[in-house]
Amino acid sequence: MGQPLDVNQATREVFGNISPWMQVVFFAMMALSIGLLVRQMISHLWRWRKGRPGGFERNPRVWLQRLVIYALAQKRVHKKTLGALLHLLLFSGFVILTIGTTLLSIAHDGPYNFHHGWYYLIYELTLDIFGVAFCAGCLIAMYRRAFRRPPALGHDWRDWWLLGILLSLGITGFAVEALRLHYTQVQPWLAHWSIVGWLIDRSMLQGLTIGTAQTMHLWTWWLHTILVAIFFVTIPVDRFLHVITGPLNIALRPERPMGALVPLTIKEVEETGRTGVHDLQNFNRQQLLSLDACMECGRCEDACPAFAAGKPLSPKRVAMDLRDLMSLGGGDAHGVIPDETLWACTMCQACVQECPVLIGHVDLISDLRRDLIGEGKLFGPPAKILQQVANQSNPYGRPNNERLAWAEGLDVPTADSNPNFEYLLWIGCAASFDPRAQKIARATAQLLKAAGVNFAVLGKEETCTGDPARRIGDEFLFQERAQTNVATLSRHKVGRIVTPCPHCYNTLKNEYPQFGGEYEVEHHSNLLAKLMADGKLQPDAAGEETVTLHDPCYLARVNGEIEAPRAVIASPNEHKTREMPRCGKKTFCCGAGGGRMWFEEPPTQRVSNLRAEEAVATGAQVLATACPFCLNMMSDGLANTKGGERMKALDISEILLARQKRAGLTGR
């Protein structure tokens, strides 16, 4: 006290209470601790190296971009939930405290000590604030685990260990600060900048002699540093591992459209003797790394329609079970993931979209399915579908030359009768052969004609895109279909394609480029919305019924098309459209994806029923869909749901056609 108030003198002692030999012990301890951490991380690295080489993103710009978006800004973590809040507190606290400690050691041990003056004051205040955030995050996390116990999160004694050690680090840190302020007799104006320590000192340490405070400081300092050392060593055995592996996976996951699966080459099959993944080591190295990135937050499980419907699948469990197998040295992946789990996936990509560290659950499942197909382990209707795709070129097993049955009486131009078409209207098998879905094809064709679009269909030259085969896991059947269709499309010099099926849309747009087929592909919602905007379609929506839209996964989530289908069914009267709680990119699957359309399902496990209940709850009279499979599943779901009889499922094109007819269906 009594010293002049000189900001430039503001600083504090570092190791002031720690004798030189103790400092040696401290550095040795930290070196050992970090050394052990590195050793464990190297053993993880060796586990990943057991996988097939490659699979990593190689573009550093992509790494950087992703690290900023997903690691630093944590785009996937933010939500209006307690979990997201506590993560923000913990994350920001941990990052700032780590940076602070690093800066301190640079200042102290480096050539130039900058740890004084205004810098020092702001440093102290910042670290104190984020220290509070960090402790608050720990406490909220403990509260959440103790009382809320979200089931998808999972609960283990190690979680308490981790939270306990983190909170202890925060508390001992502040205790060290308070005791230092006390025994060094820091002037109040300076002490105020270390606000938390100062408050502790003022409220709890008054009356303590300087000597006692100094001894207590020494012991608390040691407790704090020993906890830090233990914390480092235990990172690889608890959830904290994601702090290292998360950003690694975020940076290194290959950049690929969400809707595109990885092609398998005959060469790979010849080398490995397998299609897909049988042993854990058949996954590539990035996939193995991704397993270690999982911190078991459970967001994937909460989003999973199969899990919600009571099917034996949780994407989180898939990742965890494979990771546990990896920690045991690998082996038969089917030993830990039952076949029913793999078949239960609708490949709706909700889990992939949720995962904060960008784990590709659907790729893992797809690789394992390919092996099941290779081993002949698929039976019943879906196996028959594959046969029919192979033999009749459509999953319905109908003669392919009946492909134009839907067009009867409509005089629809074909690629032969109208070779100078602008748009190829790709109908898809469902709208070609399913009598209910044929109405989508009819409505779309009628609307395109009314708007004067120059289009043509392929007729019997169109065949299944191979989408169901690829999702079920029959990669080579898919590739055969893809090559055939690409050849047909090239022969007709197709440039632009429009299709009412989001699955065809996704495959044509995102997967055919893998086979040399590059087209400008649009979903019918997109083209219809444009025609409306251009005034080429002027529907009369007066007196229309209330509508809610079910976003198809492969349109909204996978390909980001959210506005167009809404524009098509938009009514001048806004009260006529209603949104379900899960809409847009957060849509909930109808249950038909991933080949599930053709699987047998017990009535208690139907995803479509859950979705139909959600739709009925909006009170709308019409459930609009933009996918023939969604239409099929939702019609079925409504029939199974109380109140579903008051609602009818229609494709957006059918709704628009009815409105257009009211306005007079004439070509412009």
Add this chain to the structure above:
Amino acid sequence: MAKSLIVIEHGPSGLKRSSLHPMTFARQVGDSYALLLLGHRLDALAPTLQSYDATSVLLADHPALAEPLADRYAAVIAEVACKESAQTVIASSSTFSKDVLPRVAALFEAPMVSDVLAVENIDGVSTYKRATHAGSMLANVRVTSDRCVLTIRPTSFAMPAPSSSLSPIEKLPVDETSLPKGMQFISREERVSDRPDLSDARVVVSGGRPLKDTETFERLVGGLADVLGGAVGATRAAVDCGMVPNDYQIGQTGKIVAPELYIGIGISGAIQHLAGIKDSRVIVAINKDPEAPIFQMATYGLVGDLHQLVPELIEALRRA
């Protein structure tokens, strides 16, 4: 003239009529044939079989054969076939023959052709037609061995006409100790029904959810099936809500039917159901919604209230 051995099937309700159809096949290729009946207490069943021009009606009657255990039955059938110097062993396609005949083929050291739809004599050699790839293609199969085991689709060969002459009945000795004992009979679960089996009925009447409850379903769908001598089927929705048992289900995840006449009552026609009926010769649909997709597939469609139409239809058919 070659000789065939035809395995006849029976159950708690007596002889299975469809298992007699192989005789029509044998007559068509010009074989003489013996009939073989296996089981216990067969005396009541045997006389019916006497009037079909068989060279003999063979009875393997023993308590050890009371239940159709595939390993024992196959051993007996193969032994009888050798003893009778039969060249062909034939049975109708059924779960029974799927279970037993492949074993017979192995023991009898003969190739097997299953689900034969037709037989043709091409250049003096029998050529069997059978469906492959889920019925989308027909394969012509020729057997190069002089022995052969066949199952035939009962729907492809008519019920044989009875004759006035009586075939002799012959009881075969069965040595229980020589029978294999790898299988054990635990229990039998069978739905007793007077109606024909769904998979090979000539007429199928099927109902959907609008029938509301078991009683109405039985009265309308069952009633119409009975006046037409048909089998009863249902949609997945009707099965799901517990209106009818699981084995009624027709469609992608149920049975595939191809009757001469299919009548769908209160069925809108989801593609999953249509997948199970698409090969029916005549499809009749009764539904109150004129927009129902099933009408696009139906040969005849009737738009109206099924609760009014179906009873009238049953009444009219009864009077006819």
